[in-house]
Each structure stands twice: as C-alpha cells, then as structure tokens.
Amino acid sequence: MKAFKHMESFTQKCISRWSITHYARYSDTPHKKSKLAPLQERRMIDQCKIFAKAGDGGNGCFSFHKGRPDGGNGGRGGNVILECSPRVWDFSGLQRHLIAEKGGPGSSKKLIGSRGADKVARVPIGTVLHLINGDIPSVVETQSSTDVDPWEIPGELVYDLPDPGIGSISSDTSGEVKAIHSTGCSSSQAEETNFEKSEKSTDVFSQLSTSKGAPEFDTKDIEEKQEILYNVAELTEEGQQIVIARGGEGGLGNVSCSKDSRKPMTMKAGACQHISNLQDPDSVHSSPHAAGAPGSEIVLILELKSIADVSFVGMPNAGKSTLLGAISRAKPAVGDYAFTTLRPNLGNLNYDDLSITVADIPGLIKGAHQNRGLGHAFLRHIERTKVLAYVVDLAAALNGRKGIAPWEQLRDLILELEYHQDGLSNRPSLIIANKIDEEGADEVYKELKRRVQGVPIFPVCAVLGEGIADLKAGLKMLVNAEISHKLCLDQILLA
Ligand SMILES: Nc1nc2c(ncn2[C@@H]2O[C@H](COP(=O)(O)OP(=O)(O)OP(=O)(O)O)[C@@H](O)[C@H]2O)c(=O)[nH]1
Known part of the structure; x- marks a missing residue:
C-alpha cells in the first residue's frame, strides 16, 4: 500500500x-x-554508520620525593581522526568501531604519561558526515595531531570537549569545510555556551533537516533517524583531516596540583594515607582526584558523494x-x-x-x-x-x-x-x-x-x-x- x-x-x-x-x-x-x-x-559501500571513542586521559600521579610532590600528569588520550584520501573509493575497508589509545599514567620524578596514539581512518574524497550522537566535530587539522607537544602541561584539568556553540563545522555551498577552533572557557562561560550550544544545535538541525539536500537513509538499522544532524561536515580535499572524537586530558599529577611544588608538602587529611611513604623516594600513588578525563564518543553516518x-x-x-x-x-x-x-x-x-x-x-x-x-x-x-x-x-x-x-x-x-x-x-x-x-x-x-x-x-x-x-x-x-x-x-x- x-x-x-x-x-x-x-x-x-x-x-x-x-x-x-x-x-x-x-x-x-x-x-x-x-x-x-x-x-x-x-x-x-557508500554509506555506513560508525562509532568512535577517543582515548581517555591517563591518570595523574601522586608521589613525593623528599617531602616534595613529584607526581607527573597523565598523558592525553588519542583522538579519532578521519582523513580524506584519494586512494580509498568507498567505506568497505573502514572499521565500524574506531577506538583511540588511552593516555599513559604520569609517574614520579614529574614524568608525564605517554600520549595515547591517534586512531586515523581514511575515508574517500566526498565523505559527508551526519551526526547521530555526540558532539559536532570541531577541529579540522591539516597536520597530524601526533605533532602536539607531549610536554604541554595543562594548567588545570579541563574537559576540553568540542562545543558546537563556539567551535563548529559547517559545510558551505561550495562544499568546503569551515572550522572555527574552540577555545577554553570558564565554568560560567561554559554554562552560557552550553545554552547556546543546545540552541545552535537545534538551529543547525532545523536548517539542515528541512533543506532540500537532506539525504534519506535507507539503512534499516538507523532508528534514531529523526535525531540525525545532517551534513555537519564534509571532507573534500586530499589530506584533509577532521577530529571526530577528542582524547581526554591527562589527570594532573600532584606536582601540578600544588600551587608551589617546591615547598615541602603540608599534610592534609586526604594525604594522610601517603605519609608513610613521604620519605621514600620511590613512593608512587594514584589519587582519585587525578583521574584522566574520558575521551569523547560519537556515532556518525558517513555518506559518500x-x-x-x-x-x-x-x-x-x-x-x-x-x-x-x-x-x-x-x-x-x-x-x-x-x-x-x-x-x-x-x-x-x-x-x-x-x-x-x-x-x-x-x-x-x-x-x-x-x-x-x-x-x-x-x-x-x-x-x-x-x-x-x-x-x-x-x-x-x-x-x-x-x-x-x-x-x-x-x-x-x-x-x-x-x-x-x-x-x-x-x-x-x-x-x-x-x-x-x-x-x-x-x-x-x-x-x-x-x-x-x-x-x-x-x-x-x-x-x-x-x-x-x-x-x-x-x-x-x-x-x-x-x-x-x-x-x-x-x-x-x-x-
Ligand atoms: N564499437 C564500439 N564499441 C565501443 C565503443 N565504446 C565502447 N565500446 C564497447 O562497449 C562495451 C561497453 O563499454 P564500457 O565502456 O564498459 O561501457 P559502460 O557504459 O562503462 O558500461 P557500464 O560499466 O555497464 O556502465 C565494451 O565492449 C566496449 O569495448 C565505441 O566507440 N565503439
């Protein structure tokens, strides 16, 4: 009928x-x-659904050497990146679950944990991204993110998740990816931005889902059809990269937590459990406060045109x-x-x-x-x-x-x-x-x-x-x- x-x-x-x-x-x-x-x-295979999970940040280290904190920060988790390649014709060779590596834990002697390796997946030129779940990918990188300085110590533990309100991608009529890089923000700014984010997401959705070009998916297993944000980004040039899931920041080691790490540690209630090790140069402990941030997750439909x-x-x-x-x-x-x-x-x-x-x-x-x-x-x-x-x-x-x-x-x-x-x-x-x-x-x-x-x-x-x-x-x-x-x-x- x-x-x-x-x-x-x-x-x-x-x-x-x-x-x-x-x-x-x-x-x-x-x-x-x-x-x-x-x-x-x-x-x-010119249409497929993928799930990506970026690496969690490594835990920060809680350790002391001669009474002074010397625990290094955890390493940053790896990103999941899509890279545009003319050598790939369709999505038949693409893994449907893309998981990046976790950051390594920090260790004593102020050693920073290793950075989790990025997961880079190659997709054909003309790949269009439709978002089912997660944040709109916010960064397009032309150089590998493995070039990032591993010694970069975050000033504070920031959950640097992509935010469509301040750093978003859209495809313009010429088919080029536009990106505005997101910047860090204070918690009050974050609240404001979250508000903007939900508004803007809706805007994007209403614009795109009603646009004439909004594709219809015949993939049967996509039940969340009504929640898809269409055309959030597209990859049109050889070598173009887009971070679809961002690795979590490493947790802070106690060397970064302490305002002045050079001063001998003053005892606090939470640190009592470590007192017996204060004189031990090799003492190393993990602290729940220093857990690395989780890597972001995303579910996307990729479509090839x-x-x-x-x-x-x-x-x-x-x-x-x-x-x-x-x-x-x-x-x-x-x-x-x-x-x-x-x-x-x-x-x-x-x-x-x-x-x-x-x-x-x-x-x-x-x-x-x-x-x-x-x-x-x-x-x-x-x-x-x-x-x-x-x-x-x-x-x-x-x-x-x-x-x-x-x-x-x-x-x-x-x-x-x-x-x-x-x-x-x-x-x-x-x-x-x-x-x-x-x-x-x-x-x-x-x-x-x-x-x-x-x-x-x-x-x-x-x-x-x-x-x-x-x-x-x-x-x-x-x-x-x-x-x-x-x-x-x-x-x-x-x-
Ligand atoms: N006589 C003649 N045969 C031709 C010509 N061009 C192509 N052919 C033949 O037509 C047949 C089909 O050619 P293809 O180029 O594969 O046709 P196609 O349109 O790409 O076919 P699809 O892949 O099915 O879409 C082949 O046997 C060709 O050799 C021509 O100019 N003259």
Missing part, C-alpha cells in the same frame, strides 16, 4: 513537472538482456568507461557486460589553463531510483556534479540488437534522474553519441539530431578516440558556463 502511494505521488509529480504525454513513459522495448557482471554482488565537474550518465554498456579512458588518463575497467562499473571512476581532463574532473557513473537502468541495478549507489553521486554528459549508444538497436534507440535512452535517463530527485537533470548538459563507428550508426546519429534539439551532440568513437578533441572543447565550454544548454523531455521528439 505504501509502495503504491509512493508510485502514485511519483506519477503525479511527473505529470505536473513534465506534462508527460502518452509517449513520455519508459520505453516498452525490452532491454537487451545483458549478461550480469559476475561481480555485481560487490556493490560499493562524488565531487566532479562532469558526470557521464548513460545506460549500461553505452561506453562511458571507454570514453573516460579516451579523454583522460583514467584506466577504468571496460567490459562487454552490464555494470562493469561498480563505483564511479574519476578522471582528470587537463587543458592548458584548466583541469576538469569527470566521473563515470555506473550504468543506469529503469527503476534505478527504486534501487534497481546499482540504484541509489550512483544517483547520489550525480547530485554533486555541475554538468551532465549523457552518453548514448548509437548502435544499441542496430543490427538485430535488442537495445533501445538513443532518444529513448535519453528519455529514460532523464526520468530516472527526476524520479530520484526533482530537478536533478536541470543542469547544463550535452549529449555524447558514442559508437559512431558501428555500421548504420551514421543514420541513427542524423535521426538523433532531428529528434533532439537545443543541446549540443558530439558524435564519438570512444574506442578509436575519434571526436574526442571536439568533445573536450565542448565540455570545457559547458563547465566554464560559456554555454548552458539543458536537456529536458520537451526537447525530445519521441513519436
């Missing part, structure tokens, strides 16, 4: 937006029964991967079966004065918006591309093949994009008519030009590299906004 309502709203949406006539439905021509890729089961200037969008087998290899140095897998591309391949198109990133999006089939084929896995990558390059196979219906004509391929592609997200196809576009080398393809190309108006069409043979120079020039003009044609259903003559 739910599914039925869903379909009904789809249809209505479609009718109002596109004024669909009897022909503006999917092609009834059966698809070429393509061989399924043997690796189809290996879908890319490709960031490219151009997306190649086309049916399986249209030749997108071959084309990417022809126009750039990328070496994507090419096969004569559907879904050779299981994840977006990225290629760089270099000009004298410009470099364009092109994504080869896995082949699209009817019903992809309902998660058929590779479904959502690729549709969400298209959300973040400036320009669409529709790749059609001129030879799909030629020579007894059971594929569909290029103009019908275009209609199906547009419908899929729009079903996934209203307006997704509404961006500068061009058409690449591939496989012009095939017998009879010339005639189909002429027919395509007659049927589709107002958008540049580039005939190419990807395998032989023919027509590539013109195509590159066209893509450059489109990305530079020198031309801005958009393809919509009205421009396609289907009858």
Whole structure:
C-alpha cells in the first residue's frame, strides 16, 4: 500500500513537472538482456554508520620525593581522526568501531604519561558526515595531531570537549569545510555556551533537516533517524583531516596540583594515607582526584558523494568507461557486460589553463531510483556534479540488437534522474553519441539530431578516440558556463 502511494505521488509529480504525454513513459522495448557482471554482488559501500571513542586521559600521579610532590600528569588520550584520501573509493575497508589509545599514567620524578596514539581512518574524497550522537566535530587539522607537544602541561584539568556553540563545522555551498577552533572557557562561560550550544544545535538541525539536500537513509538499522544532524561536515580535499572524537586530558599529577611544588608538602587529611611513604623516594600513588578525563564518543553516518565537474550518465554498456579512458588518463575497467562499473571512476581532463574532473557513473537502468541495478549507489553521486554528459549508444538497436534507440535512452535517463530527485537533470548538459563507428550508426546519429534539439551532440568513437578533441572543447565550454544548454523531455521528439 505504501509502495503504491509512493508510485502514485511519483506519477503525479511527473505529470505536473513534465506534462508527460502518452509517449513520455519508459520505453516498452525490452532491454537487451545483458549478461550480469559476475561481480555485481560487490556493490560499493557508500554509506555506513560508525562509532568512535577517543582515548581517555591517563591518570595523574601522586608521589613525593623528599617531602616534595613529584607526581607527573597523565598523558592525553588519542583522538579519532578521519582523513580524506584519494586512494580509498568507498567505506568497505573502514572499521565500524574506531577506538583511540588511552593516555599513559604520569609517574614520579614529574614524568608525564605517554600520549595515547591517534586512531586515523581514511575515508574517500566526498565523505559527508551526519551526526547521530555526540558532539559536532570541531577541529579540522591539516597536520597530524601526533605533532602536539607531549610536554604541554595543562594548567588545570579541563574537559576540553568540542562545543558546537563556539567551535563548529559547517559545510558551505561550495562544499568546503569551515572550522572555527574552540577555545577554553570558564565554568560560567561554559554554562552560557552550553545554552547556546543546545540552541545552535537545534538551529543547525532545523536548517539542515528541512533543506532540500537532506539525504534519506535507507539503512534499516538507523532508528534514531529523526535525531540525525545532517551534513555537519564534509571532507573534500586530499589530506584533509577532521577530529571526530577528542582524547581526554591527562589527570594532573600532584606536582601540578600544588600551587608551589617546591615547598615541602603540608599534610592534609586526604594525604594522610601517603605519609608513610613521604620519605621514600620511590613512593608512587594514584589519587582519585587525578583521574584522566574520558575521551569523547560519537556515532556518525558517513555518506559518500562524488565531487566532479562532469558526470557521464548513460545506460549500461553505452561506453562511458571507454570514453573516460579516451579523454583522460583514467584506466577504468571496460567490459562487454552490464555494470562493469561498480563505483564511479574519476578522471582528470587537463587543458592548458584548466583541469576538469569527470566521473563515470555506473550504468543506469529503469527503476534505478527504486534501487534497481546499482540504484541509489550512483544517483547520489550525480547530485554533486555541475554538468551532465549523457552518453548514448548509437548502435544499441542496430543490427538485430535488442537495445533501445538513443532518444529513448535519453528519455529514460532523464526520468530516472527526476524520479530520484526533482530537478536533478536541470543542469547544463550535452549529449555524447558514442559508437559512431558501428555500421548504420551514421543514420541513427542524423535521426538523433532531428529528434533532439537545443543541446549540443558530439558524435564519438570512444574506442578509436575519434571526436574526442571536439568533445573536450565542448565540455570545457559547458563547465566554464560559456554555454548552458539543458536537456529536458520537451526537447525530445519521441513519436
Ligand atoms: N564499437 C564500439 N564499441 C565501443 C565503443 N565504446 C565502447 N565500446 C564497447 O562497449 C562495451 C561497453 O563499454 P564500457 O565502456 O564498459 O561501457 P559502460 O557504459 O562503462 O558500461 P557500464 O560499466 O555497464 O556502465 C565494451 O565492449 C566496449 O569495448 C565505441 O566507440 N565503439
């Protein structure tokens, strides 16, 4: 019933937006029964839920040497850090539980405990963070936090937890991470800030959850859906780091607790238990007052969206991967079966004065918006591309093949994009008519030009590299906004 309502709203949406006539439905021509890729089961993991726990601070030491306190501070706990890497394609290799090391305990002779090692996990470029539980990650670091001076002694025991009120991250429209570093504050300030924090969190939530781009998660085990703070940060550049869980400060040793550690210890009630050891140079005790602060915890959903200037969008087998290899140095897998591309391949198109990133999006089939084929896995990558390059196979219906004509391929592609997200196809576009080398393809190309108006069409043979120079020039003009044609259903003559 739910599914039925869903379909009904789809249809209505479609009718109002596109004024669909009897022909503006999917092609009834059966698809070429393509061989399924043997690796189809290996879908890319482009969404996952992770739990991170930073290391607790080590305990401070309570010890005396010749009547003077000499217990060192505990070491700081390690941070959990996400690092953006172009060598990682998806989240399949990412641990779901990321735990950083605890700080070592302080010891006598004013020795500071060792700093807990950071846990650094690599994530792909285009990783977006959605917060389920914990504090909004507050620091983006470009250098490893292991460079922090381990001898830095905190003046007081501060629970330096990230605070979205004063140090938060947000993603702006350009997709860059903005960070304001948090600073320490007094307890009264802290109270004030906590108040601000709850207000601001709500603000962020209402802004983001109502924003058009707020993603829908189909992960079944996410029950806290309504509490997700969407898009709290995103990682867009190689080497970018973000601390998602912050290590606890080490506990203070008694050398730091005492106002003047040089003076001989005056006996206090709490210290009585240590009196017998005062003369013992090796006396070492832990004190409950000197416990290290706990490391913070966080639960996040990570989502991957490709960031490219151009997306190649086309049916399986249209030749997108071959084309990417022809126009750039990328070496994507090419096969004569559907879904050779299981994840977006990225290629760089270099000009004298410009470099364009092109994504080869896995082949699209009817019903992809309902998660058929590779479904959502690729549709969400298209959300973040400036320009669409529709790749059609001129030879799909030629020579007894059971594929569909290029103009019908275009209609199906547009419908899929729009079903996934209203307006997704509404961006500068061009058409690449591939496989012009095939017998009879010339005639189909002429027919395509007659049927589709107002958008540049580039005939190419990807395998032989023919027509590539013109195509590159066209893509450059489109990305530079020198031309801005958009393809919509009205421009396609289907009858
Ligand atoms: N004749 C001819 N064949 C081509 C051309 N370009 C690609 N092919 C062939 O078409 C088949 C599919 O090519 P791919 O590049 O894997 O197609 P794809 O669109 O990336 O496929 P998916 O990964 O399923 O989305 C391969 O056998 C290619 O060799 C061309 O210009 N001419």
